[in-house]
Amino acid sequence: RMEVGKLHTGCEEFDELMGGGIETQSITEMYGEFGSGKTQIAHQLAVNTQLPKEMGGLDGSVIIIDTENTFRPERIEQMVAGLSQKFEQDFDPAEFLKNIHVARAYNSNHQILLVDAAMEMANKLKNTDKPVRLVIVDSLTAHFRAEYVGRGTLADRQQKLNKHLHDLQRFGDLNNASVIVTNQVMSKPDAFFGDPTRPIGGHILGHTATFRLYIRKSKGDKRIVKLVDSPCLPDGEAVACITTDGLCD
Numbered sequence: 001r002m003e004v005g006k007l008h009t010g011c012e013e014f015d016e017l018m019g020g021g022i023e024t025q026s027i028t029e030m031y032g033e034f035g036s037g038k039t040q041i042a043h044q045l046a047v048n049t050q051l052p053k054e055m056g057g058l059d060g061s062v063i064i065i066d067t068e069n070t071f072r073p074e075r076i077e078q079m080v081a082g083l084s085q086k087f088e089q090d091f092d093p094a095e096f097l098k099n100i101h102v103a104r105a106y107n108s109n110h111q112i113l114l115v116d117a118a119m120e121m122a123n124k125l126k127n128t129d130k131p132v133r134l135v136i137v138d139s140l141t142a143h144f145r146a147e148y149v150g151r152g153t154l155a156d157r158q159q160k161l162n163k164h165l166h167d168l169q170r171f172g173d174l175n176n177a178s179v180i181v182t183n184q185v186m187s188k189p190d191a192f193f194g195d196p197t198r199p200i201g202g203h204i205l206g207h208t209a210t211f212r213l214y215i216r217k218s219k220g221d222k223r224i225v226k227l228v229d230s231p232c233l234p235d236g237e238a239v240a241c242i243t244t245d246g247l248c249d
């Protein structure tokens, strides 16, 4: 087993909450309402992963499985500009964009297949100076939610999601990579998805997602990040800010 890496988020409290950062060889699930900041944090992690280890990165490249067409290159550029300020260095946004490989997933089956494609790409990059160290699935659940509607389809949906998560866990293990998945929850209790403070398919993800983060909006650009039911860390909360420059204290 390779040594577990810790990816810095850009927010110290958030890193501390996670025991030093987002771990490699684990799945970290971010769940929360629309607009809570899941995609923003994912963009920030796609940038930070590329930093050298001394700067809190994993010195690696990134694969994003984008199911909602919410990847924004301009946002990456803004965040890289933010890092250039923070570290007083001239980071090249084009370099960062080059090391983020985005694949659109058109439906849940395609989404599952893209993990195989990700594995192929990771194998190709394995012995380069930028091996894949982060895979993001944003959103993990949107296609599943749209396609599997109604009670009769629930078992099938769970089985598919389970397989998908196991593939992702394997990807993380084999590549010493972090795995980030997002999961939208409703503000109001929903007959299908249940308690809003629990992730969709709580029990399904429960077996696999090692870290679960509940993200919610607070005043202004503040976000509350809550660590829920971690097997190895105390439950707790951190305050993070989402600004034009990216995630910060």
Ligand code: ATP
Pocket (backbone or CB within 6 Å): 032, 033, 034, 035, 036, 037, 038, 039, 040, 041, 078, 184, 242, 243, 244, 245
């Ligand atoms: P969904 O469940 O709908 O996918 P989400 O949790 O992914 O939602 P995000 O898209 O990450 O939500 O968050 C959107 C919010 O991020 C915006 O409402 C705004 O507050 C903030 N945001 C987006 N872009 C910027 C920016 N350039 N500068 C500052 N804040 C921004």
Ligand code: MG
Pocket (backbone or CB within 6 Å): 038, 039, 040, 070, 138
């Ligand atoms: Mg989003």
